[in-house]
Amino acid sequence: MTEPAAAPAGMGPRRLRAPAGGWRTATVREVDRPTPRTVRLRLEVPDRVTHLAGQHYVVRLTAEDGYRAQRSYSLASAPADPLVELLVERLEDGEVSGYLAEVVEPGDVLEVRGPIGGWFVWEGDEPALLVGGGTGVVPFVSMLRTARELGRTHLLRVAVSTRTLAELPYADELREAGALVVTTREASGIRPAGRLTAPDLVPLWEPGQTAYVCGSASFAEAASQLLVGMGVPAADVRVERFGPSGTSG
Amino acid sequence: MAGPTRGFLGRRRERDPRLPPGQYDVGSDWPVLTAEPTPRIAPETWSISVDGRVENPTSWTWDDVHRLPPSEYRGDIHCVTTWSKFDTHFAGVSVDTLLEAARPTADAHFVMATSKTGYTTNLPLEDVTGGKAWVVWEFGGQPLPVEHGGPVRLLVPHLYFWKSAKWVTRLTLLQRDQQGFWEQNGYHDRGDPWREQRYQGD
Numbered sequence: 001m002t003e004p005a006a007a008p009a010g011m012g013p014r015r016l017r018a019p020a021g022g023w024r025t026a027t028v029r030e031v032d033r034p035t036p037r038t039v040r041l042r043l044e045v046p047d048r049v050t051h052l053a054g055q056h057y058v059v060r061l062t063a064e065d066g067y068r069a070q071r072s073y074s075l076a077s078a079p080a081d082p083l084v085e086l087l088v089e090r091l092e093d094g095e096v097s098g099y100l101a102e103v104v105e106p107g108d109v110l111e112v113r114g115p116i117g118g119w120f121v122w123e124g125d126e127p128a129l130l131v132g133g134g135t136g137v138v139p140f141v142s143m144l145r146t147a148r149e150l151g152r153t154h155l156l157r158v159a160v161s162t163r164t165l166a167e168l169p170y171a172d173e174l175r176e177a178g179a180l181v182v183t184t185r186e187a188s189g190i191r192p193a194g195r196l197t198a199p200d201l202v203p204l205w206e207p208g209q210t211a212y213v214c215g216s217a218s219f220a221e222a223a224s225q226l227l228v229g230m231g232v233p234a235a236d237v238r239v240e241r242f243g244p245s246g247t248s249g
Numbered sequence: 250m251a252g253p254t255r256g257f258l259g260r261r262r263e264r265d266p267r268l269p270p271g272q273y274d275v276g277s278d279w280p281v282l283t284a285e286p287t288p289r290i291a292p293e294t295w296s297i298s299v300d301g302r303v304e305n306p307t308s309w310t311w312d313d314v315h316r317l318p319p320s321e322y323r324g325d326i327h328c329v330t331t332w333s334k335f336d337t338h339f340a341g342v343s344v345d346t347l348l349e350a351a352r353p354t355a356d357a358h359f360v361m362a363t364s365k366t367g368y369t370t371n372l373p374l375e376d377v378t379g380g381k382a383w384v385v386w387e388f389g390g391q392p393l394p395v396e397h398g399g400p401v402r403l404l405v406p407h408l409y410f411w412k413s414a415k416w417v418t419r420l421t422l423l424q425r426d427q428q429g430f431w432e433q434n435g436y437h438d439r440g441d442p443w444r445e446q447r448y449q450g451d
Contacts, residue, residue: 018434018435061257062252063257068270068271069273069331070271099254109254116435117435119434217396221281234285234288234366239283239284239285239286
């Protein structure tokens with residue numbers, strides 16, 4: 001009989017025990033719509049467990065007859081922010097995102113659970129390359145805000161892809177942080193419309209970085225294969241994909 | 250527990266009895282949710298081993314598993330991110346067949362499934378025996394697509410789908426439970442969708 005050998009590098013046991021919180025009744029304090037398809041909710045969460053940048057919350061809605069629906073959303077806020085900030089993309093036919101985008105007002109209460117997740121997190125002390133597509137930039141906004149608070153913005157390199165600049169949430173904040181912004185449906189400056197390429201990412205990559213990729217399933221697949229193709233070890237690439245039913249339903 | 254959410258009606262009023270609580274029918278869609286780059290694994294380099302608390306540690310190549318008695322699953326699958334997919338059809342081999350060859354010892358009570366990527370997930374042994382779990386390479390009569398775990402994945406359809414490890418390459422029998430990848434990251438050790446065991450403590 002043999003005992004299990006160590007798992008391959010990358011996804012094996014980690015030392016980190018990420019914080020986790022149970023259900024809370026949050027109060028909506030601020031609602032705005034930074035882009036045509038997104039709504040930003042800032043919530044006051046009583047007895048909140050402090051999160052790590054990259055973690056997410058679950059929002060659960062309950063109808064009068066007890067019917068419930070819940071979805072997960074990444075946090076954009078830094079841990080020290082007194083409120084918890086969610087950025088929700090309004091999906092075609094989205095049962096939860098449609099409600100959050102159209103109905104919710106300041107003063108409403110929402111059932112939330114979090115923080116959740118211990119893989120797609122940045123603890124604030126290691127160099128990282130962040131590659132986001134569309135609303136996949138949300139966890140990276142939390143990481144950038146955390147880095148600013150810690151005085152460690154030099155640890156983060158950021159590349160983001162969006163259809164147009166007007167559709168990119170947190171566009172100004174990302175550009176101020178030095179992010180490379182690639183637009184796939186419109187020219188931007190001297191750059192023609194086009195996808196993120198390896199020559200875009202190579203100058204941002206340094207050995208020792210952990211790469212974080214977040215976006216739609218197709219974006220995440222393309223970007224992670226781009227990184228692996230550049231020679232980034234697959235074990236150093238963490239991926240968060242969302243789709244019609246994933247973390248941003 | 251909080252009461253109703255102001256103004257929330259919900260859309261799907263007729264609950265399909267096949268839907269566990271908190272789930273919805275994703276229809277013909279099949280979302281891809283993985284935490285690592287998709288590995289490209291040639292079937293001829295793939296193998297699966299059953300080791301740990303067994304009398305006869307055994308490995309099978311791609312050709313070897315195709316010579317085992319075929320077995321299939323027809324039914325539903327449920328993802329913790331709240332989608333369920335009805336009437337799926339997977340084909341491969343029953344985990345019972347692999348365990349019969351490897352012969353778990355009397356003190357084996359848990360299984361750790363390991364993927365080519367290093368992804369792991371833990372399961373009680375009784376959840377992968379008695380015709381409840383498969384190692385599969387076909388979906389809907391076609392080769393299992395790589396983004397859904399091809400060439401070969403584990404299939405444990407009565408539990409949330411993160412237990413059905415993609416790109417599975419190893420099943421290790423254990424005396425005591427150890428946590429796998431998502432389980433260490435806050436997800437439930439068993440993951441029964443009918444009890445809504447999504448996170449630790451549920």
